Amino acid sequence: MRDKSRSDMFRQAFSDPEAVARYTDGPRRFVPGLADLHRMTGILLAEHAPADAHVLVLGAGGGLELTALAQAHAGWTFEGIDPAAEMLKLAARTMGPDAHRATLREGYIEDASEGPFDAAVCLLTLHFLDADERLSTVREIHRRLKRGAPFVIAHSSLPQEHKERDLWLTRYMAFAIASGADPEYTGKAREAVDKMSGMLPADTDPAILEAAGFSNVTQFYQGFTWRGWIAYA
Secondary structure (H helix, E strand, O other): OOOHHHHHHHHHHOOOHHHHHHOOHHHHHHOOOHHHHHHHHHHHHHOOOOOOOEEEEEOOOOOHHHHHHHHHOOOOEEEEEEOOHHHHHHHHHHHHHHHHHEEEEEOOHHHOOOOOEOEEEEEOOHHHOOHHHHHHHHHHHHHOEOOOOEEEEEEEOOOOOHHHHHHHHHHHHHHHHHOOOOHHHHHHHHHHHHHOOOOOOOOHHHHHHHHOOOEEEEEEEEEOOEEEEEEEO
């Protein structure tokens, strides 16, 4: 079931027009190799998805991954889901001439169409969810995929032991500052990340994917606290 307080958190965090206007710069400064992550995602999906694939993208607000996938695969169409209306508007603007290839829906995975989809993507999103919510979300994605369809996820993970966690948060902050992020803003972001209940250790994700019905779970990406996996329905 949907958690109302978490639903409100999503909408508040990504509904401020000024914050949304700055969004596309943020991930590039906080996520090492973001453009390459998008490129790898497309390559991994294309190993199994057809040339005319219909792809489910959860957490599609902003449109960065939608744009990268649309530009790399001219025959693909998309359904993008995000709880923040302003972020979906930004996604349409970011996609530009490719926007007609994406159906954008405000909501959560329960609001996605039934599919079945040829592939699915969820980038920089699942760390907002605790383990139980993450599992229920991934199960809903699995239910909407064709048998054998690829699913790519990537998000931040953190150790739970205080000293090691603090070290990785410091590195997270240092990378963002070195990439041009404002130090004061980055410090606030570090504090917010430290308080997030969904910042689970990296070994949690393969277990969640397998519990949701996915197989052949493989990690393909790591950049400091960020990790990515591919699995198959």
